[in-house]
Amino acid sequence: MHVIGTAGHIDHGKSTLVYRLTGIDPDRLAEEKRRGMTIELGFAWLRLPSGREASIIDVPGHERFIRHMLAGVGGIDVALLVVASDEGVMPQTREHLDILDLLGVSCGVVALTKCDLVDADWLDLVRDDVRLALLGTTLESAPLIACSAITGAGLDELLAALDSALDAARPHPDRGRPHLPIDRVFTLAGFGTVVTGTLLDGALSVGQEVEIAPRGLRARIRGLQSHKTKIERAEPGRRVAVNLAGISFDELQRGDVLALPGALSPTVRLDAHLRTVGNLDAPLTHNMPVTVHLGSAEVAARLSLLDKQELESDQQGWVQLRLAEPIAAAHGDRFIVRRPSPSATLAGGVVVDDHPLRHRRFVPRVLRHLEIAAAGTPEDRVLDALGGANFLTLDEVAGRANLTSADATAMLDHLVAAGRAVRAGAFYCGMAYWRDMARQIGETLSAFHLRQPLRRGLPSEELRVRLKLAPEVWAAVAPIMEAEGIVRLLNDLVALPDHEPRFTPQQERVAAAIRESLASQPYAPPSVEALPGVESAILDALADRGEIVGIAPGVYLGRAAYDEMVAASLQSIDARGSVTVAMLRDRFQTSRKYALALLEHLDDQRITRRVGDARVRGSRSLSRT
Numbered sequence: 001m002h003v004i005g006t007a008g009h010i011d012h013g014k015s016t017l018v019y020r021l022t023g024i025d026p027d028r029l030a031e032e033k034r035r036g037m038t039i040e041l042g043f044a045w046l047r048l049p050s051g052r053e054a055s056i057i058d059v060p061g062h063e064r065f066i067r068h069m070l071a072g073v074g075g076i077d078v079a080l081l082v083v084a085s086d087e088g089v090m091p092q093t094r095e096h097l098d099i100l101d102l103l104g105v106s107c108g109v110v111a112l113t114k115c116d117l118v119d120a121d122w123l124d125l126v127r128d129d130v131r132l133a134l135l136g137t138t139l140e141s142a143p144l145i146a147c148s149a150i151t152g153a154g155l156d157e158l159l160a161a162l163d164s165a166l167d168a169a170r171p172h173p174d175r176g177r178p179h180l181p182i183d184r185v186f187t188l189a190g191f192g193t194v195v196t197g198t199l200l201d202g203a204l205s206v207g208q209e210v211e212i213a214p215r216g217l218r219a220r221i222r223g224l225q226s227h228k229t230k231i232e233r234a235e236p237g238r239r240v241a242v243n244l245a246g247i248s249f250d251e252l253q254r255g256d257v258l259a260l261p262g263a264l265s266p267t268v269r270l271d272a273h274l275r276t277v278g279n280l281d282a283p284l285t286h287n288m289p290v291t292v293h294l295g296s297a298e299v300a301a302r303l304s305l306l307d308k309q310e311l312e313s314d315q316q317g318w319v320q321l322r323l324a325e326p327i328a329a330a331h332g333d334r335f336i337v338r339r340p341s342p343s344a345t346l347a348g349g350v351v352v353d354d355h356p357l358r359h360r361r362f363v364p365r366v367l368r369h370l371e372i373a374a375a376g377t378p379e380d381r382v383l384d385a386l387g388g389a390n391f392l393t394l395d396e397v398a399g400r401a402n403l404t405s406a407d408a409t410a411m412l413d414h415l416v417a418a419g420r421a422v423r424a425g426a427f428y429c430g431m432a433y434w435r436d437m438a439r440q441i442g443e444t445l446s447a448f449h450l451r452q453p454l455r456r457g458l459p460s461e462e463l464r465v466r467l468k469l470a471p472e473v474w475a476a477v478a479p480i481m482e483a484e485g486i487v488r489l490l491n492d493l494v495a496l497p498d499h500e501p502r503f504t505p506q507q508e509r510v511a512a513a514i515r516e517s518l519a520s521q522p523y524a525p526p527s528v529e530a531l532p533g534v535e536s537a538i539l540d541a542l543a544d545r546g547e548i549v550g551i552a553p554g555v556y557l558g559r560a561a562y563d564e565m566v567a568a569s570l571q572s573i574d575a576r577g578s579v580t581v582a583m584l585r586d587r588f589q590t591s592r593k594y595a596l597a598l599l600e601h602l603d604d605q606r607i608t609r610r611v612g613d614a615r616v617r618g619s620r621s622l623s624r625t
């Protein structure tokens with residue numbers, strides 16, 4: 001399925017020709033009938049000599065309604081440029097031709113209508129005039145067909161030419177990402193909300209859940225029609241009317257895009273490659289206000305020139321468009337830039353990044369990124385996406401590199417195997433960032449070990465915060481860092497692999513005194529903090545090593561006594577259903593104070609759980625800490 005779009009100056013006979021070719025009057029508004037001119041987009045369809053069906057979008061020629069023309073021209077495959085033989089090339093002939101050229105519409109036919117009004121010599125002059133206007137545009141080699149909607153002369157030839165132009169049109173890609181830029185919204189009694197547009201990039205089916213971007217509204221497809229015929233499924237390239245359930249027509253407008261839920265995220269900035277028209281009356285300047293027409297949307301914007309002071313006629317450059325309102329746009333979308341007043345078409349562009357950062361001008365790194373985004377190989381684009389100091393999910397990589405998930409996965413696998421990217425669980429990063437992070441971890445841990453030689457390691461959480469990693473990212477990264485020999489993981493501590501806490505001889509003497517003191521009364525341990533020379537670093541180090549266990553502030557047990565008391569508590573629970581402070585006190589001939597401290601410590605660890613005066617097993621089984 002393909003769409004033919006008319007183009008051309010006012011009154012040159014576009015709508016009359018469409019009517020004559022299709023039997024459908026594209027001017028459906030009363031005002032259009034009264035004024036004898038097209039104001040809004042008109043829609044018709046026809047069967048060509050080859051038997052194929054094609055849609056026609058008829059546009060207004062009047063300069064004042066060029067925005068309507070722009071809302072319709074976005075999805076067309078073949079242009080039908082209409083030039084009245086009696087008038088020849090006129091201002092909107094040129095402007096529409098500029099727009100078709102900037103949008104890259106390269107298939108088309110020129111109808112020299114009203115040939116009944118001129119003689120052969122005049123017609124030859126008009127042919128030359130039109131050929132000259134087409135020169136250097138995408139429609140340079142389009143056939144010129146003299147015809148008349150009144151006498152019917154040349155219409156068979158015109159239909160045959162449209163048929164061959166459609167043969168040359170590219171087939172519509174189906175990338176499984178259906179989106180429909182909405183060009184009309186209305187309600188039908190008994191049906192409710194209906195939107196129309198040209199379906200691109202994927203299929204839609206009745207019953208499907210959809211989202212209206214950039215508004216983020218959800219709806220369900222209640223019915224589909226194409227050319228007034230009910231269909232169950234619409235293929236890309238088709239003009240479709242979509243009947244939506246669950247949404248009111250006044251919530252929607254032209255310019256919104258119907259897509260799959262979550263497929264399009266609204267954006268207020270676009271990086272693009274821009275090309276100016278050949279007849280600017282003044283160069284484009286940095287920060288100038290413009291109007292952007294993309295899909296069926298129209299939005300005010302500021303134009304930031306990234307690689308040029310100014311853009312002259314027929315020049316190209318990298319730009320960032322800062323939009324006044326969010327729109328739904330995607331990589332590769334083409335658009336037109338106009339001056340709001342006095343109204344003029346200035347340039348056309350292609351989106352190369354639909355969610356860019358704000359850029360400073362004339363930055364080589366930024367320009368290089370744009371070049372890769374626009375024309376790099378998939379490998380270049382994935383590497384470019386992984387160029388930052390952060391981890392990305394598969395979806396983020398695919399989005400930035402403009403690849404499908406499957407292609408992005410294959411490319412990432414290849415890059416990981418080649419040692420140019422790293423995968424940590426569901427996250428990916430570039431090799432440079434990975435090396436940099438490994439170096440930073442090494443430096444942080446060396447400094448920590450130097451400052452705290454007695455500690456076994458730095459709390460993981462502290463390192464994670466310093467590296468600015470999300471918890472789920474660190475959880476995936478840490479085991480790989482350990483496997484690569486960068487760190488050693490000790491439960492919730494991280495250390496350099498070769499780090500061993502070491503006491504000075506003086507500290508070793510204090511540690512011996514602590515051990516001795518705890519061994520003297522294992523179950524009712526004296527306070528070791530009062531011993532001469534004791535400092536918290538030594539206690540922490542002994543606790544780190546697992547030689548002592550702190551069960552309450554200032555209360556430590558030797559490891560053996562601790563293990564014995566814990567085992568006895570759990571045994572009692574398993575044998576008798578519970579353990580109490582009194583039981584523990586009697587069993588170890590200690591005081592209530594220590595028995596209580598131990599059980600409360602076990603409650604905190606969720607190894608036991610308090611029920612009234614007794615303890616039962618908690619939610620965690622015992623693991624050595």
Ligand SMILES: Nc1nc2c(ncn2[C@@H]2O[C@H](COP(=O)(O)OP(=O)(O)OP(=O)(O)O)[C@@H](O)[C@H]2O)c(=O)[nH]1
Pocket residue numbers: 008009010011012013014015016017036037038039059060061062113114115116117147148149150151
């Ligand atoms: N003699 C003659 N008159 C024509 C022909 N085609 C159109 N006309 C007349 O030209 C006038 C304008 O025709 P339209 O079809 O409305 O022109 P248009 O290009 O659609 O105009 P806009 O939509 O306003 O841009 C009408 O009065 C038509 O009857 C033709 O082949 N021969």
Ligand SMILES: [Mg+2]
Pocket residue numbers: 014015016037038058059060061
């Ligand atoms: Mg018309």
